[in-house]
Amino acid sequence: MAPLLLVSVFVIATCGLVYELVAGTLASYLLGDSVTQFSTVIGAYLSAMGIGSWLSRYVRRNLVGVFAQVEILVGALGGGSAALLFLLFERVEMFRIVLYADVLAVGILVGIEIPLLLRILKDRFEFSDLVSRVFTFDYAGALFASILFPLLLVPHLGLIQTGFLFGMLNVMVAVWLLFTWPDIPGARPQRGLALAVLLALLAGFIHAEDITGTAEAATYPGKVIHAQSTPYQRIVLTRSGQDLRLYLNGNLQFSSLDEYRYHEALVHPLMASLAQPKRVLIIGGGDGLALRExxxxxxxxxxxxxxxxxxxxxxxxxxPLLTALNHDALASPKLHIVNRDAFVWLRDAAAAGEPAFDAVLIDLPDPSNYSIGKLYSLTFYRALHDLLKAESRIVVQSTSPLVARKTYWCVADTLAAAGYQVTPYHTYVPSFGEWGFLLAGQRPWRAPGHYPTGLRFVNAEETANMLHFPADMAYVEGGVQRLDNQLLVRHFDEEWSAYQNAW
Amino acid sequence: MNRRHWLTSAAGLAGAAAAGVWLHRAPETVPGELLGADHALGHRLRGGTFPAPSETLTTDVLVVGGGIAGLAAGLRLRDASADFLLAELEEEVGGNSRSGANAISAYPWGAHYVPLPTKESVEVRRLFERLGVITGYDPAGLPVYDDYMLCADPDERLYLHGRWQDGLVPLLGVGANERAEYQRFFDHMAAYKALRGKDGRRAFSIPIDTSSGDPELRALDRLSFRAWLDREGYQGEHLRWLLDYSCRDDYGAGLDHVSAWAGIHYFASRNGRASNAEHDTVLTWAAGNGWLVDKLRTAIADHVRTRALAIRVKDGERPTVDLYLPDENRVVRVRARAVVLAVPRFVAKRLLHGGRFATNDQGFEYSPWLVANLSLDHLPSGPGADLAWDNVVYGSAMLGYVVSTHQSLAMRPKQTVITWYWPLDHLPPAAARQQALGRSTEEWKHLIQTEVLHLHPELKGAIRRIDLRLWGHAMIRPRPGFIWGEARQQALRQHPPIFFAHSDMAGISIFEEAYTFGVKAAEGVLDHLGLRV
Structure with missing residues (x-):
């Protein structure tokens, strides 16, 4: 039995270090600044272990029973802490206090473990032998954990599942003791408790994905004021001071502080260039901001x-916050909303003889997957011909020509292949960065002489700026996006992930 | 034990019990049915008794069998305004290109795509022009295909080491040596693709009988594909899996059971090109080749008689065919001037009685398949590459699945039907067939569900239906020696006024062969009757 207890030293040492690493990683992940987070978490954890060691002196009787209780507690608390912190991150004002309270509690409990074990084993080994053996296993466990953590645990299980897994190992030590050690006072009820905690941890381990999903809102800057999952996407609205932001599937769609730049640039170069636009089609744009313009x-x-x-x-x-932003545009009697798949609607409308549109604004999410990629395809732009007149014009939001240069020019090449005369332009939107658009029509576009009054950003002078492409955004061959070969989605994935990895 | 202790233990036990139940919850039974060729009716041919004919009909041509070959013959006869009837045993025509449909989507029951037709597939190209699959030709003479019928990107992904990767060539964890071997193999195949025999014909072509007669090339037919790989030093485990998979996919049998000629043909014959797609793109529809069946059926609908089992064909100058109509339990005798037997050879042999020639089915071996259509509440996902049209599982007895809603233009279909393909090649065909017929619907569903949930745990509780179809004789097997052997050469011989048309005459079961044989048989009939202008 005593040698087995030494093995348990190895287990609890591994668990102890894993909890510390989980807390440190999580803190730097959620709060940023990894050097500060890691050193404060490790400092807090080590000093808490000191407190635990000191407190162990007050345990006088039933050492094995108390040791088992500590194992159950540390398993529950340490094992569940990653999940708990994730869940609490956006719900608690003083997240740091929760974080350090958790680190301290786990540290104290882990600090009690080794002194208690030494005392349990003190009559079974020579003192020098005992100390050397216990600390050998202790440090070996730490080494094991520190190698396992970055190489296997984080990449394959993630922080939440890792936490639950090691919590279970901790509790299993308690289970083993409670079922095999003779004469522990009050062992029976503790056995039930240990098994219940074990099962709870197992349930957490299995359902870790749901927890991650719930905690996903934690990644948004600002306070989440509306979150909703629809069959198509996750809609999240955040607010931070005057800044209202919309995220779809975690991607920023607009910031209320500068969206006027984006929407004026999207709408006016097209609309002001037309003589008397009567019928307008918007594909996407459910936020009503382009409509407002x-x-x-x-x-x-x-x-x-x-x-x-x-x-x-x-x-x-x-x-009300949103209708104030879009000037209640969606209530306009001129508006007809169709909640359908754009491609399917387009083919049906063309077949049913829908009258032609003077202007078409395509304001879709970026081509980040194969489903949305279909709406940037040659086939789609060709099908659009059926709803256009010779003098009609299209504008397409087409991601950042700076970050995703090939992606941007691939949309341009695709429009050109579909038989349009294409005019590229771009502008700077602070919350997005440098952003690109494409005008397309059967005839070349000519810059409008004047714009509606009251615009905050777009005017004739600014239009000239928008048409100028510096060398780092200039044309590169992008290829043609086809349904059977979605080049655009591959370009987008490549360019944006390179950009994000650089940060 | 005090009250508090009792409560904690009780709570623990209850928790344990609940978790135990939750973990061992039996998989729920999913509705669905097992369809199959009408075995009982088909098997009556082998010695059942039928009533005496109660009526005699006359027609110029009777086509027996409504698979692709029969439909093709029918379309050609209709174009020549010939007087003809087409008799099909099942309720629906289409053979193994049939499809089904439910509230979610149409879905295939078997054949589900056609590669871009080769230059030599003249008849298929003509059909595709007619159906609008080919919408025109570009200035360089390359066909332009209907965008919506070209298989959308991403077309293929492979499940390997717990992850999905793009494409079917295994890459995850495959070392430089094996990758170099891939390159050598594909270069080898590219050389075969460009190769012409001494007679100037392509070494490997579709239709198969347009291939070169060069004896050096035909010698490859006497070798198994595995023996050829051994000879050429292709040893890599992953390459061998890929080739075995390809043979099982197209022929229903692996490396040991198909000839090297057939194995190479898979890679070296398809040289079709398109103006608006890559050369390796395929044409597909939600209903699979059922879309083509539907077009062909509609064109000749007035001539088709389903639930009509041919039981006897009497050869002669005016051949007669007895058709058993199970719904009326009577037999109709059809007196024709010519008959097209668009049925597999083993059926033709049973039908033909007396006459001028022997019909032999020796050497004709057919692979049995099980196809399952699963209706799902959401799309399958999985780590790694995105859901593709064709989703293949490395090292699995079942091949994998295709997604019926893949060609849909909708952003993200909420529900879908996936079609799971399982060639039953673990036993020799007869034994596999017998084992398969012995399995109950529930057993099949259990086997399929286990595989699906192992691969896609996220589909637990999302499987609405599992419908199954067992194909006893799904496709002809190009065993070593079959394609260029005596049995097939004999089968190719026509015996006017009896004509034969079936893909088994090619030795490989593909749309192009079945369709071309159907058209050629009909033209033979027209020539024989002097109806061809």
């Missing part, structure tokens, strides 16, 4: 908005 043209009689997700158009038609 379109409605500044009094000649417009009808706007058809095709946005897949009814939850989006409903949210932006009803939430």
């Amino acid at each position: 379109i409605l500044k043209y009094t000649s417009v009689q009808q706007v058809v908005m095709v946005d897949l997700d009814p939850a989006m158009t409903k949210l932006f038609a009803s939430n």
Whole structure:
């Protein structure tokens, strides 16, 4: 039995170090500044272990029983702490206090373990032998954990599952003691408790993904004021002071502080270049912000908005913060909302003889996957011909020509291959960075002589700036995005992940 | 024990019990049915008794069998305004290109794509022009295909080492030596693709009988594909898996059971090109080749008689065919001027009685398959590469699955139907067939569900239906010596006014062969009757 207890030293040492590493990694992950987070977490943890060692003197009787209780507690607390911290991150104002309280509690419990074990084993070994053996296993466990953690645990299990797994190992030490050690007072009820904790940890281990999902909102800067999962996407609205931000599937769609730059740039170079635009089609744009700009043209009689997700158009038609932002555009009697798949709608509408549009604004999410990539394809742009007149014009939001240069020019090449005359332009939107658009039509586009009054950003002079492409965004061959070969999605993935990895 | 202690232990036990139940919850039974060729009806041919004919019909041509070959013959006869009937045993025509449909999607029951047709596939190209699959030709003469029928990207992914990777050539964890071997193999195949025999014809072509007759090339047919790989020094485990998979996918049998000629043919014959797609793109539809069946059926609908089992064909100057109509339990005798037997050889042999020639089915071996269609509440996912059209599992007895909603233009279909393909080649065909017929619907569902949930744990509770179809004789097997052997040469001989048309006459079961044999048989009939202008 005593040699087995020495093995348990190895287990608890491994667990102890894993908890410390989990807390440190999590703190730097959630709070940033990894040097500060790691050193404060490690300092707090080690000093807490000191407190634990000191407290162990007050345990006088039933050493094995108390040791088992400590194992159950540390298993539950240490094992569940990653999940707990993730969940609490956005719900608690003083997250740091929770974090350090957790680190201290786990540290204290881990600090009690070794002194208690030494006392349990003191009659079974020579003192010198005992100390050498216990600390050998202790440090070997630490080495084991420190190698395992970055190489296997984090990449394969993630922090939450790692926590639960080692919590279970800790509790298993207690289970083993409670079932095999003779004459522990009160062993029976503790056995039940140990098994219940073990099962709870197991359940946590299995359902770790759900916990990650719940905690996902934690990654947003600002306070989450609305979160909603629809069959199509996760809609999250955050607020930080005056800044209202919309995220779809974790990607920023606009910041209320500078969205006027984006939407004025998207809408006006197109709309102001048309003589008397009457019928307008918006594909995407369920936030109503492009629509707000379109409605500044009094000649417009009808706007058809095709946005897949009814939850989006409903949210932006009803939430007072949002209707204030889009000037209640979605309530316009000129608007007809179609909550359908754009490609499917387009083919049906063309077949049903839908009258042509003067202007088409394509304001879709970036081509980050194969589903959305279809709406940037040659086939889609060709199918659009059926809803256009010779003088009609299209504008496409087409990601950042600076970050994703090939992606941007691939959209341009695709439009050109679909038979359009293409005019590229770009502008700077602080929350997005350098952003690109493409104008397309059967005839070349000519810059508008004047714009509606009251615009905050776009004017004739700014338009000239937008048309100029510096060398680092200049044309590169992007290729043509086809349904059967989605080059664009591959470009996008390559360029944006290179950009994100650089940070 | 005090009250508090009792409560904690009780809570612990209850928790343990609940967890135990949760962990060992039996998999729920999923609705679904097992369909199959009408075995009982088909087997009556082998010695059942039928009533005497109660009526005699006359027609110029009777086509027996409504698979692709029969439909092709029918379409050609219709174009010549010939007087003909097509008799099909099942309720639906289409053979193993049939499809099904439910509220979610149409889905294939078997054949589910056609590669870009080769230059030599003249008949198939003509059909594709007619159906709008080919919409025109570019200035360079390359066909332009309907964008919506070209298989959308991503087309293939492979599950290997617990992750999905793009494409079917195994790459995850495959070392430089094996990758170099891939390169050598594909270079080898590219050389074969470009190779012409001494007679100037392509070494490997589709239709198969347009391939070169060069004896040096045909010698490859006497070797098994595995023996050829041994001879050429292709040893890599992953390459061998890929080739075994390819043979099982196209022929329903692995490296040991198909000839080297057939194995190479898979890689070296398809030289079709398109103006608007890569050369290796395929044409596909939600219903698989059921889309083509539907077009062919519609064109000749007035001539088709389903649930009509041919039981006897009497050869002669005016051949007669007795058709058993199970729903009326009577036999109709059809007197024709010509008959097209668009059925597999083993059926033709049983039908033909007396006459001028022997019909032999020796050497004709057919692979049995099980195909399962699973209706799902959400799309399958998995770590690594995104869901593709064809999703293959490395090292699995089942090949993997295709996604019926893949060609959908909708952003993200909420529900889908996936079609799981399982060539039953673990036993010789007869034994596998017998074992398969002995399995209950529930056993099949259990086998399929276990595989699916092992691969896609996220689909637990999301499987609405599992419908199954057992194909006893799904496809002809190009065993060593078959394609260029005596049995097939004999089978190719036509015996007017009896004509034969079936993909088994090619030795490989593909749309192009079945369709071409159907058209050629119909043209033989038209020539024989003097109806061809």
